Amino acid sequence: MAWDWDFPDYDNDWRKVAALCKRRDKHRCTKCGCKGSKENPLHASHIVSKRHGGKDALHNLKTLCAKCHSQEPGHYHMRKKYGTVKKRKKRSYC
Numbered sequence: 002m003a004w005d006w007d008f009p010d011y012d013n014d015w016r017k018v019a020a021l022c023k024r025r026d027k028h029r030c031t032k033c034g035c036k037g038s039k040e041n042p043l044h045a046s047h048i049v050s051k052r053h054g055g056k057d058a059l060h061n062l063k064t065l066c067a068k069c070h071s072q073e074p075g076h077y078h079m080r081k082k083y084g085t086v087k088k089r090k091k092r093s094y095c
């Protein structure tokens with residue numbers, strides 16, 4: 002008898018794969034090592050961004066807290082939300 006259902010499509014099951022990513026990384030930010038909080042939740046971040054052809058696949062994900070995630074290139078829109086807008090370092094010439 003033929004399968005009458007498809008295997009779960011992980012590309013479309015973001016919540017599931019994001020949860021797996023966090024579990025793999027032991028629910029810690031892979032950048033700063035924090036465990037996340039209500040104000041700074043853990044995210045699953047694409048290693049190769051979707052814009053560059055990255056997939057919603059576990060091997061293309063890493064766990065980052067919201068603050069670290071917002072510092073990733075192309076995630077500037079998050080900075081506003083998580084209050085991580087950094088002031089530009091000004092070199093002081095004296």
Ligand SMILES: [Zn+2]
Pocket residue numbers: 030031032033034035065066067068069070
């Ligand atoms: Zn972090």
